[in-house]
Amino acid sequence: MTARECCIALNLIPGIGFARYQSLVGHFGSAEAIFPISAAAARGVPRIGAALAESLAAFDAEREVAAELTAAEKAGIRIFTLHDPEYPAVLRDLYDPPLCLYWRGRLPEEGMPLVAVVGSRRLSSYGARMTSSIAADAAAAGFGVVSGLALGADTLAHEAAVKLGCPTIGVIGAGLNHFYPQDNLELARRMIDCGGAVVSEFPLNFPIHRTNFPRRNRIVAALGRAVIVTEAGLQSGALITARQAAELGREVFAVPGHADNAQAQGCHRLIKEGAGLIENFQDVAEALGFGHATEPELPGFGVDELPASAPPAETAVMNVLRVAGEADLEQLRDATGLDTGTLLSVLMTLELKFHIVRGDDQRYRPARGR
Numbered sequence: 623m624t625a626r627e628c629c630i631a632l633n634l635i636p637g638i639g640f641a642r643y644q645s646l647v648g649h650f651g652s653a654e655a656i657f658p659i660s661a662a663a664a665r666g667v668p669r670i671g672a673a674l675a676e677s678l679a680a681f682d683a684e685r686e687v688a689a690e691l692t693a694a695e696k697a698g699i700r701i702f703t704l705h706d707p708e709y710p711a712v713l714r715d716l717y718d719p720p721l722c723l724y725w726r727g728r729l730p731e732e733g734m735p736l737v738a739v740v741g742s743r744r745l746s747s748y749g750a751r752m753t754s755s756i757a758a759d760a761a762a763a764g765f766g767v768v769s770g771l772a773l774g775a776d777t778l779a780h781e782a783a784v785k786l787g788c789p790t791i792g793v794i795g796a797g798l799n800h801f802y803p804q805d806n807l808e809l810a811r812r813m814i815d816c817g818g819a820v821v822s823e824f825p826l827n828f829p830i831h832r833t834n835f836p837r838r839n840r841i842v843a844a845l846g847r848a849v850i851v852t853e854a855g856l857q858s859g860a861l862i863t864a865r866q867a868a869e870l871g872r873e874v875f876a877v878p879g880h881a882d883n884a885q886a887q888g889c890h891r892l893i894k895e896g897a898g899l900i901e902n903f904q905d906v907a908e909a910l911g912f913g914h915a916t917e918p919e920l921p922g923f924g925v926d927e928l929p930a931s932a933p934p935a936e937t938a939v940m941n942v943l944r945v946a947g948e949a950d951l952e953q954l955r956d957a958t959g960l961d962t963g964t965l966l967s968v969l970m971t972l973e974l975k976f977h978i979v980r981g982d983d984q985r986y987r988p989a990r991g992r
Contacts (some may be wrong), residue, residue: 625653629703631683633721634825637674645669657683699726700947721825727819731963734764738846740860741775741853749853752877753778759903761788764970764983768845787962789818793841795834799826843867851876854888861888875900935968948987
């Protein structure tokens with residue numbers, strides 16, 4: 623078996639994670655040398671107990687991996703293992719990175735920044751409004767939105783991106799053949815249609831279980847440059863995601879709420895512990911080094927100063943704005959023929975170069991030199 627096939631095989635066996643994978647590789651010298659394995663040989667591996675040794679010995683690795691690969695291919699799902707170059711580099715920094723990622727949809731465009739937007743399953747009207755607003759502004763600013771596809775804040779964050787036709791990634795706590803929650807199945811399809819993805823580290827037929835969600839949360843935390851908690855109680859899983867993000871060195875932001883709202887107490891605690899207090903996504907963008915609160919007062923920049931060596935996509939966008947004067951994301955996409963991911967990346971680049979500005983109405987305009 624190849625190293626990647628070995629990863630898939632071990633991921634199919636309950637009780638095998640990254641630590642035991644390392645023990646097996648260290649003991650046998652390579653991933654390729656693990657299978658076939660006898661119970662006696664497995665019992666000699668650190669961290670492998672008698673019951674797990676029997677499971678390893680009884681596992682028909684070649685047959686099970688072949689069946690999993692066939693099922694994934696039929697479903698349009700790609701499996702990325704630790705041995706694949708497409709495996710997201712940010713997840714390799716986890717102390718227990720997933721052995722596999724089951725990925726249905728597109729990988730993020732190269733260079734596209736990601737932010738996680740999370741919160742409670744039960745939101746106040748204020749929390750719902752803030753979640754939708756922040757996620758929509760993040761998507762419009764060219765950020766991919768990551769969340770957990772749960773009901774409540776996760777759903778609103780994904781929906782806000784989808785309404786703009788922007789990529790959003792949902793990480794679920796079960797195998798992709800056991801999609802949960804079923805209420806969000808149609809949303810997941812729309813996410814994929816918009817260039818996003820639904821992701822899981824669990825095998826295709828792995829059932830839903832409450833212990834899966836903390837593991838799911840660490841992937842949400844790792845994928846984003848920052849985690850934004852819009853509203854959460856003290857027992858919310860969103861706080862787990864936020865603390866995992868902080869441990870990984872990611873920025874953590876929280877939206878303040880009413881002092882007497884129990885659903886805001888988690889955000890208030892995060893702020894007391896050092897999370898950034900934010901009122902809108904612009905606060906996040908500026909903290910991460912993107913965007914500007916006001917149009918920059920810099921001479922010599924604007925539509926007429928776009929250099930002749932500029933990439934064709936940038937030139938195409940600027941040509942549209944030169945004629946139209948202003949346009950929203952959908953109009954620019956239709957006029958240039960660029961896909962949403964590419965267009966968002968171009969727009970962010972042009973904003974950072976001060977060639978265009980985005981107004982509060984989410985319309986783009988040339989930033990003509992003064």
